[in-house]
Amino acid sequence: MVDAACQAPAAAGLEAAFTFHYVYRLFRSTVHLIRADAGTLEMELRALAPKDAVLVVSFAPYSQESIRVAAAARECGCTVIALTDSTVAPIALAADCTLLFSVESPSFFPSVTAGVAVVEALVEQLLARKGKGAIRALEQAEGELHRTGAYVAAGRG
Numbered sequence: 001m002v003d004a005a006c007q008a009p010a011a012a013g014l015e016a017a018f019t020f021h022y023v024y025r026l027f028r029s030t031v032h033l034i035r036a037d038a039g040t041l042e043m044e045l046r047a048l049a050p051k052d053a054v055l056v057v058s059f060a061p062y063s064q065e066s067i068r069v070a071a072a073a074r075e076c077g078c079t080v081i082a083l084t085d086s087t088v089a090p091i092a093l094a095a096d097c098t099l100l101f102s103v104e105s106p107s108f109f110p111s112v113t114a115g116v117a118v119v120e121a122l123v124e125q126l127l128a129r130k131g132k133g134a135i136r137a138l139e140q141a142e143g144e145l146h147r148t149g150a151y152v153a154a155g156r157g
Contacts, residue, residue: 015115016057017055020057023120023123026141027127027135028126028137034054045069045072048072048073048078051078052073052076053078053079053081054073054079054081055081056070056073056082056083057083057084057115058089058090059085059089059103060086060110062091066091069091070094070095071094080094081095081096081097081099082094083099083115084098084101085102086100099118101118
């Protein structure tokens with residue numbers, strides 16, 4: 001995943017996929033979020049290439065879009081990483097690597113907190129493996145976001 005031409009998280013597990021996209025893109029510009037809104041999924045999948053790595057996020061009940069993305073990535077020869085709640089999840093069955101997280105919650109709804117934590121740990125490892133150049137890119141991106149007003153320091157408004 002570190003040396004893949006492009007990393008493309010799929011938006012089926014939106015919170016974790018968006019977090020991966022946002023944080024990783026701070027130091028790696030070739031990260032793209034595969035979206036399925038407004039009937040665009042097939043157009044998004046056309047851009048996949050064999051040197052890409054695709055992170056597919058989904059948990060029960062599994063979305064049809066996540067299954068389609070995993071299958072399309074596999075067909076293209078991409079490296080498929082599944083971030084899911086079960087080793088027998090449909091996306092895990094098509095994956096080269098599966099990262100598991102729990103969706104247990106006292107609420108009626110499944111919790112995505114553990115999935116986001118796994119994403120943060122994954123991005124930290126990717127940053128460490130990319131080294132000083134990636135750290136400089138991250139610092140530059142965060143500096144630009146502060147200068148443009150996208151980020152605001154505490155106590156300022």
